[in-house]
Structure formats: C-alpha cells, structure tokens
Amino acid sequence: MLYLFYELNHAAALPWRAAANCGRMLWQTPANPFASTHVARSMAASLELFERLTRRYAKPEFGIGSTMVDGQTVPVAIETVWRRPFCRLLHFRKESGRAQPKLLLVAPLSGHYATLLRGTVEAMLPHADVYITDWEDASQVPARQGLFDLDDYIDYLFEMLAWFAEPVHVMAVCQPAVPVLAAVSLMSQRDDPNAPRSMILMGGPIDTRRNPTAVNDMALARGLDWLARHAIVPVPFPNPGHGRDVYPGFLQLAGFTTMNLDRHMDAHREMFWHLVHDDHEPAEKHRQFYDEFLSVLDLTAEYYLQTVEEVFIRHALPNGTFTHRGARVDPAAIINTALMTVEGEHDDISGVGQTEAAHDLCRNIPQDRKRHHLQAGAGHYGVFNGRRFRTEIVPRIVDFIGQAE
Numbered sequence: 001m002l003y004l005f006y007e008l009n010h011a012a013a014l015p016w017r018a019a020a021n022c023g024r025m026l027w028q029t030p031a032n033p034f035a036s037t038h039v040a041r042s043m044a045a046s047l048e049l050f051e052r053l054t055r056r057y058a059k060p061e062f063g064i065g066s067t068m069v070d071g072q073t074v075p076v077a078i079e080t081v082w083r084r085p086f087c088r089l090l091h092f093r094k095e096s097g098r099a100q101p102k103l104l105l106v107a108p109l110s111g112h113y114a115t116l117l118r119g120t121v122e123a124m125l126p127h128a129d130v131y132i133t134d135w136e137d138a139s140q141v142p143a144r145q146g147l148f149d150l151d152d153y154i155d156y157l158f159e160m161l162a163w164f165a166e167p168v169h170v171m172a173v174c175q176p177a178v179p180v181l182a183a184v185s186l187m188s189q190r191d192d193p194n195a196p197r198s199m200i201l202m203g204g205p206i207d208t209r210r211n212p213t214a215v216n217d218m219a220l221a222r223g224l225d226w227l228a229r230h231a232i233v234p235v236p237f238p239n240p241g242h243g244r245d246v247y248p249g250f251l252q253l254a255g256f257t258t259m260n261l262d263r264h265m266d267a268h269r270e271m272f273w274h275l276v277h278d279d280h281e282p283a284e285k286h287r288q289f290y291d292e293f294l295s296v297l298d299l300t301a302e303y304y305l306q307t308v309e310e311v312f313i314r315h316a317l318p319n320g321t322f323t324h325r326g327a328r329v330d331p332a333a334i335i336n337t338a339l340m341t342v343e344g345e346h347d348d349i350s351g352v353g354q355t356e357a358a359h360d361l362c363r364n365i366p367q368d369r370k371r372h373h374l375q376a377g378a379g380h381y382g383v384f385n386g387r388r389f390r391t392e393i394v395p396r397i398v399d400f401i402g403q404a405e
Contacts, residue, residue: 002233002248003233003234003235003236003246003248004236006248006250007236010054010056016050016054017050017051017054017055020047020048020050020051020054021047021051023043024043024044024047024048024051027040027041027043027044028040028044038276041275041276041277041278042276044275045271045272045273045275045276048275049268049271049272049275052287052290053268055294057291057294057295057296058295059115059137059295059297060118060291060292060295061115062078062090062092062115062118062121063118064076064092064118064121064122064125067094067126068126069094069096069098069125069126070098072096074094074095074096075094075095076092076093076094076095076125077092077093077095078090078091078092078093079091079093080134081131081163082159082160082163084156084159085136085141085145085146085148086135086136086138086141086145086148086152086156086300087135087136087156088134088136089131089132089133089134089160089163090114090131090132090133090134091129091130091131092121092129092130092131092132094125094129099129100127100128100129101127101128101129101168101169101197101401101402101405102128102129102131102164102166102168102169103124103129103130103131103168103170103171103401104131104132104133104160104161104164104168104169104170104171104196105117105120105121105124105130105132105171105173106132106133106157106170106171106172106173106179106180107132107133107134107135107173107176108173108175108176109135109153109176109299109303110174110175110299111249111252111256111296111297111299112249112292112293112295112296112297113134113135113295113296113297114132114133114134114135115292115295116292117132117173117384117385118292119384119385119386119389120171120173120384120385120389123389123390123394124171124394124397127394127398127401128401133156133160133176135297136297137241137249137297137298138235138241138244138246138297138299138300139235139239139244139246139297139298140239140240140241141240141241141244142240143241143243143244147300147302148300148302148303149300149302149303149306150179150303150306150307150310151306151324151325152303153176153179153303154182154183154186154324157179157180157183158183158186158187161183161187161194161195161196162194164194165194166194167193167194167195167196167197168196168197169196169197169198169199169200169401169404170184170196170198170200171199171200171202171397172199172200172201172204173202173203173204173383173384174202174205174349174350174380174383174384175205175307176204177201177202177203177204177205177206177355178204178205178206178307178310178311178317180199180201181199181201181206181331181358181361182317182322182324182329184196184199184334184337185329185330185333186324186327186329188333188335188336188337189327189330189333195336195337196337197337197404197405198337198338198340198400198401199337199338199339199340200340200341200342200397200400201339201340201341201342201355202341202342202343202355202383202384203342203343203344203347203349203350203355203380203383203384204350204354204355204358205311205312205350205355206317206354206355206356206357206358206361207315207317207318207353207354207357208311208312208315208350208351208354209315210351210352210353210357211351211352211353211354212351213347213348213349213350214348215255215312216312216351219308219312219313220312220313223313224308224309224313227304227305227308228301228305231247231304232245232246232301232304232305233245233248234246235298241298244300244301245300245301246298246299246300246304247298247299247300247301247304247305248298249296249297249299252296252299253293253294253296256293260348267286268286270282270286271283271286274286310322317329317331317361318357318360318361331358332361332362332363332364333364334362334364335364335365335366337365338365338369338370338371338400338403338404339358339359339365339369339370339371340370340371340373340396340397341355341356341358341359341371341372342355342372342373342375342383342393342396342397343355343356343372343373343374343375343383344374344375344378344379344380344382344383345374345375345376345377345378346377346378346379346382347378347379347380347383348379348380349380350380352374356372356374359372369403369404371396371400373393373396375389375393
C-alpha cells in the first residue's frame with residue numbers, strides 16, 4: 001500500500017502543479033506590469049519551489065557532447081555497448097585518434113541514477129576512454145526477467161570485464177567498492193586474464209566497523225527482519241515491473257534527505273531569495289543539483305537485503321566470510337591489480353578508514369602498487385565530484401592509472 005499511496009499522492013498533486021506553473025508564468029510574464037516588483041518575484045519564487053518539491057523527477061541525461069583532449073575540443077558520442085535486463089554499459093566514445101587507458105566506472109546502485117557521476121565522467125574524459133554502468137530502475141524491469149541480487153551484480157561485473165577482452169582500469173564509487181573488490185578477488189583466484197590492471201575504490205563501505213556513520217548504525221539498529229517488513233514493497237500497476245518486490249527509491253531519498261535536513265532546508269531557502277533577487281546563476285546551480293538529487297530509482301528487494309546483510313550487518317568481506325555462489329572471496333589473492341583508495345575527510349556515508357581497509361585485505365599487492373588518498377575538506381559527494389575532486393583527486397588518479405599501465 002505504501003508504494004500505491006506514493007503514486008496516488010503524485011497523481012493528486014498534478015492539477016496543483018499545473019496551477020502553480022500557470023501562476024508562476026502569470027507573475028513572470030513581461031505583459032504583467034507588476035512582474036518586476038518584489039511581490040511578483042516572491043509569488044513566482046514560491047510557486048516554482050512548490051512545483052519542484054511536488055514533482056516526480058525523470059531519469060536525467062548525461063548531456064556530455066564534447067571534451068578537451070590535449071587542448072583540443074573533441075566530440076563525444078554516448079553509445080550502449082553491452083546490455084542485460086538490469087544494466088547497460090555506456091561508452092563515451094571520443095572522436096580522437098590518441099589511444100587512452102580504458103576506464104570502467106562502476107556507478108553506485110543505491111537509489112540514484114548513474115548520471116549522479118556526470119561530473120566524474122567529465123573530469124576523467126580528457127584522460128581516459130570512459131565506460132560507465134547504467135543501472136536500471138527495478139520498477140521498470142518486468143518481473144518475468146527474474147531476480148537480481150548481489151551475486152548477479154558480481155556476475156554482471158565478470159561479463160563486462162570479459163567483454164573488454166583485455167585488462168582495463170576499474171573505478172568504483174561508493175556502494176560498488178564491495179562487489180568490485182569481490183569480483184577482482186575471484187578473478188585473481190582463478191587467474192582470469194581479464195582481471196583489471198588497477199582498481200580505484202572511492203568512498204566505499206569495505207569495512208563499516210571503522211568509524212561507523214548514521215547509515216551503518218541504522219542498518220545494525222533496525223536489523224534485516226525489520227527492513228524486510230517495513231522497507232520492502234511490491235511495485236504497483238501499471239509500472240512494467242508491477243508485482244516485483246523492491247526497496248523504493250523514494251524511501252532511500254527520504255533517508256538521505258533527513259540525514260542532512262537542515263542543509264536541504266537552507267538550500268531551498270537560499271533558492272527562494274536567489275529567485276526573488278534575480279540571481280540566475282546560483283538559482284540554476286540549485287536546479288541542476290536537485291534535478292539530479294531528487295531523481296531516484298528502485299532496487300530489487302533481494303539485492304538490497306543481501307547487501308545490507310553482507311556489508312553492514314555481517315561485515316562479511318573483512319571477516320573473510322563473503323561468498324559468491326558458494327565460492328569464498330579472498331582479497332589476498334590479488335597480486336597483479338594495483339589498488340588505490342580515496343576517502344573524504346567529512347564523509348558522512350562511508351566513514352574515514354572504511355575504504356582504506358581494502359589495503360589490509362589486499363595484503364599481497366606490492367606496496368609500490370598501492371596508494372591511499374584522504375581528501376581534506378571533502379564530504380561524500382566531494383570524493384567523486386566538485387572542485388576538490390577535479391583539482392586534487394583527479395590528477396592523483398590519472399598518475400596512478402599511468403603507473404599501472
């Protein structure tokens with residue numbers, strides 16, 4: 001009933017949103033002699049905020065049409081090169097003759113679309129041949145396609161790495177740090193020639209016992225049974241995935257928002273005054289950020305519950321009990337894949353030390369092929385996006401990849 005109630009609320013808000021849009025245009029139109037007054041701008045700002053806060057946000061586009069390589073602008077074409085029911089692999093193909101290292105960017109499957117890493121892609125495009133995992137919204141995958149759990153996620157990684165038919169570099173942002181480390185461990189255990197040259201793990205929950213955050217504490221406090229009863233709901237008709245049990249994106253979004261509720265309230269308050277004072281640039285930045293942040297997808301119930309159990313409750317990977325289809329995962333088997341970890345000083349999702357724990361698990365990688373970077377002043381988002389990422393983290397990643405080539 002929860003998901004259906006959510007859908008009915010959106011349906012009920014449609015006429016009010018339409019009325020808000022009409023009212024905003026009325027107050028802003030040049031034909032209105034009062035349009036430039038403080039009252040008119042205040043009314044228009046209030047109506048825009050109402051419309052945005054009651055809107056259902058569609059999946060954003062990457063919108064990357066070009067990049068700079070060696071000081072030259074080159075066009076970028078985004079194409080799908082591999083597809084399965086729950087994911088497709090996108091290639092940002094550049095019209096440039098110079099060969100660059102292939103980089104597989106594994107986007108998180110934790111509520112937001114892969115476009116959350118748009119800034120990550122833009123920053124790496126001048127230096128690498130970039131591919132990214134584009135995960136599907138579970139509510140849009142018909143139930144006849146079957147289940148999708150953490151084991152299937154790792155299988156997808158195997159298939160994608162095999163598709164390249166050569167060792168590439170892998171960058172995992174946040175949630176995929178665990179399945180990527182597991183996949184590389186298993187490939188190393190069986191001497192798979194497609195095991196990546198390097199893996200960069202960024203703000204990921206390798207060992208959540210280190211500096212646990214509110215996210216970690218919530219999983220332990222609630223427990224798996226509570227989450228299965230209260231956070232898992234069936235997708236309602238007429239969605240293509242109707243009948244499939246999911247952890248809805250709107251619940252994940254509610255959790256993210258309440259963690260920093262004061263910050264989001266302040267941001268919208270500032271947005272209101274930017275609109276009133278015709279400060280177009282900061283207002284547009286607000287729109288762009290929240291168009292992305294408020295656009296969410298559903299996770300399959302089996303994937304979500306297995307991830308919570310293995311990563312946040314059992315701590316299976318650092319405890320040495322993580323398995324994939326009955327095979328034990330042993331990160332100590334990794335020898336030839338270089339390892340880099342990146343953390344943010346103020347990360348409130350993956351605490352400091354949680355990602356760095358990978359170095360202890362991968363104890364047989366030579367020390368000169370390991371690197372760790374703690375980014376001063378960065379929160380979780382700043383680990384993979386923003387000014388500090390572009391100016392301080394990217395040069396270190398590029399240097400690391402170059403040495404691993």
